[in-house]
Amino acid sequence: MKKILVTGALGQIGSELVAKLSDEYGSHNIIATDIRSGCYEGPFEIVDVTNAQRLYEVAKKHDVDTIMHLAAMLSAKAEEAPKKAWDINMGGLLNALEVARELDLQFFTPSSIGAFGPSTPKDMTPQDTLQRPTTMYGVNKVSGELLCDYYYERFGVDTRGVRFPGLISYVTPPGGGTTDYAVEIYYEAVRNRYYTSPIAEHTYMDMMYMPDALHAIVTLMEADPAKLKHRNAFNIAAISAAPKDFANAIRKYLPDFVLDYQVDPMRQKIAESWPNRIDASAAKEEWGFRAAYDLDAMTRDMLEKIAEKTQVKRSS
Incomplete structure (x- = not known):
């Protein structure tokens, strides 16, 4: 390129x-x-x-x-x-x-x-x-x-x-995807310590932090076509998580965070039709895909970056 x-x-x-x-x-x-x-x-x-x-x-x-x-x-x-x-x-x-x-x-x-x-x-x-x-x-x-x-x-x-998978980022607002809750939950945790999830508590989906997604694109495009x-x-995959998992990860840094649920039937139906966890072994073998962020590392970085962006002080 x-x-x-x-x-x-x-x-x-x-x-x-x-x-x-x-x-x-x-x-x-x-x-x-x-x-x-x-x-x-x-x-x-x-x-x-x-x-x-x-x-x-x-x-x-x-x-x-x-x-x-x-x-x-x-x-x-x-x-x-x-x-x-x-x-x-x-x-x-x-x-x-x-x-x-x-x-x-x-x-x-x-x-x-x-x-x-x-x-x-x-x-x-x-x-x-x-x-x-x-x-x-x-x-x-x-x-x-x-x-x-x-x-x-x-x-x-x-x-x-x-x-x-669902992509999570603090830079750009989500654009109408089923996994958008996984971005919104961090913003609301920093701003209000409260979030109402449109996805049910135990609904697992694959997620990925945006830096890993961007690295994957460049790595694939530079890979040997042979x-x-x-x-x-x-x-490609990095994190398999449900809303309760995000809440637990956030509470390590914001202990007073509260997660509530008001399930959106349409989004829930879409979420339930998707995998809980996918196998990324072909990407790893053929062009060396690797994700650097797990749920905890992503959560820590998201909360810090959103606090800086919104100028809200985060308690430790």
Whole structure:
């Protein structure tokens, strides 16, 4: 990778990925794009990924060699507007893949644990397994995995991707995902010492701290292609946790934190259709994936960073 176009650059992943890529490759080599303007010191373009011609023109103009396609509608939002989600998630992906094919670019797009469904094995979910999701977001992600495989096999596009678990970050607000509670709980713990979870107490899902997710993207994209047996949709994981686990981890630092529950039926149904814990051995073996943060290390860092960000003093 030398010059990289990022779609969805103002989103939860995109905003932090652009910063990391700028540090790694120089901000002048990272072209950030989104449907609205934003604050970024490097090149920035307004791009709606459903506009194929505009996406092609921007990639050609900046002579990029890589597309990192992040623009998408997330799980909970997609259930509220399934047709719009299909148009953005699948139409945008197809347009981005076509640009990569036409300009011979390396290509990354993330899949998700949402690509699994109720009939998928729940514990140590295999890399290759039954995928029958029951959400529009999940259908989009499975379709996207297959489409990226097709563009590699049929056209030789160097497509790569991971299945992200729920991502946790203090930098950018969550954007309508089922795992958003795992970000909100830290903010509310610092601000109010109280949080009402929309997910039931013992509902386990895989999570990951954003620094590990960003490192995984760069590591995969720099990996030797000859070693990639799967290439797209690698399982990656770091933390399997339920709301009660987050609460217990937070109470090590904020003993007076209180967690309550008011379960959102739609989000709970989505959460229950996803794995409890996935097997990331293929990513470890094929390109050396490793997560640096466990639940305690992430909790400590999240609470410290949020306290600094919101200027709220945290008791020890």
